[in-house]
Amino acid sequence: MxxxxxxxxxxxxxxxxxxxxxxxxxxxxxxxxxxxxxxxxxxxxxxxxxxxxxxxxxxxxxxxxxxxxxxxxxxxxxxxxxxxxxxxxxxxxxxxxxxxxxGADQDTWVSSPYAPMGVATPVDGGYQVTGHWQFSTGTDHANWVILGAFVGGADGKPLQPFQSVHIVVPRADYTIVEDSWDVVGLKGTGSKDVTIKDKFVPGYRVINQADLFSGKVAREAGKTDPIHRIPFYSLFPLGLTSAVIGIAEGALHAHLEYQRNRQQGNGFKSTQDPYSMYAVSEAAGEIRASRAALLDNISRIYDTAARGREISLEERAVGRRTQIQAAWRATAAVDTILSRSGGNGLRMNNPIQRFWRDAHMGLAHAIHVPGPTYHAAVLTELGLEPPANLSSMV
CATH class of the missing domain: 1.10.540.10 (Acyl-CoA dehydrogenase/oxidase, N-terminal domain)
Structure with a gap:
């Protein structure tokens, strides 16, 4: 196509x-x-x-x-x-x-998740895989899935210390668990569970997660384009945070459309309420600032990669902090918007409340957890090496 x-x-x-x-x-x-x-x-x-x-x-x-x-x-x-x-x-x-x-269909979608919720045990020619994964976004429309897994020993349990891999599996080898996506927000994503029971995955469909994160996989594949020199945790979160910011923009649009001719109980139009208009305008500014910060951040990282320079740990950590903060700022702005929408803004036929629920569901993703990354970022700014528990998603 x-x-x-x-x-x-x-x-x-x-x-x-x-x-x-x-x-x-x-x-x-x-x-x-x-x-x-x-x-x-x-x-x-x-x-x-x-x-x-x-x-x-x-x-x-x-x-x-x-x-x-x-x-x-x-x-x-x-x-x-x-x-x-x-x-x-x-x-x-x-x-x-x-x-x-x-090869047969360039429109084929591949879902995930990356979290290691299964075990991949090395066997001749590949891995034997078993597991149950949650949050396979868009899985009903995908014909393949990328799954995170711990490398297992002969007993089928994860080896110590933990080693993680990403495995890629065709639709015929996994099962989608229907009715497993009953949530408050982002319900339309169909992020259902998938399961695999003792399936063989050939080695060429598996990559080591540590090698992926370090850039080794891209280098060995001969991929030198700037896009492939960007670290995993600089690019992967981009799509998720972009979605949260877009959701906030959708909430703002729906609110403005609703308020345009809204009559308040005191007989005045909403547009005549200076306090409400101020609050919503401030929220709009926060959403715009979140958008600008996220785009500027990934542009800087891309430009660094394009110059052939490795993105430093500090740049990665500070970049992740910027990305996370953008999501939180945008979602806080949606809270302000909803609070100025009146009781009718919470009716199920009003899209404002759906955008509000979707934003909070997106914010709950692990990629938006601020604590460890914020801590890691400030340590790097102090010239200190953050411990693994803080830098694992940097």
Missing amino acids: TITATSDVLTERGEELRSQGQINEDLGKLSDTTVDILRQSGVMKLLAPVEYGGTRAHPVEFAETVMRIASLDGAAGWVSGVVGVHPWELEIMSPKLQEEIW
């Missing part, structure tokens, strides 16, 4: 995508119409290899596209931000695996 300019598609079909928000939530997964719009937009191809129809775009373009989609429907934006990153990792893996995934 030829990629259509994303902005054109989202302009032409933006209101159609917005209208799918409640439908996606009711389904507990993305509707076929939503998936069709996302495929037509080319968002999942932005970070994909050009050999399989991708554009290998600048990460800012990816982030801005995810924000735009999330502002129309939070679930669609979240799926785009998560699933859209996976081709970036797959491009540094085995060419044989890439051909298996995209």
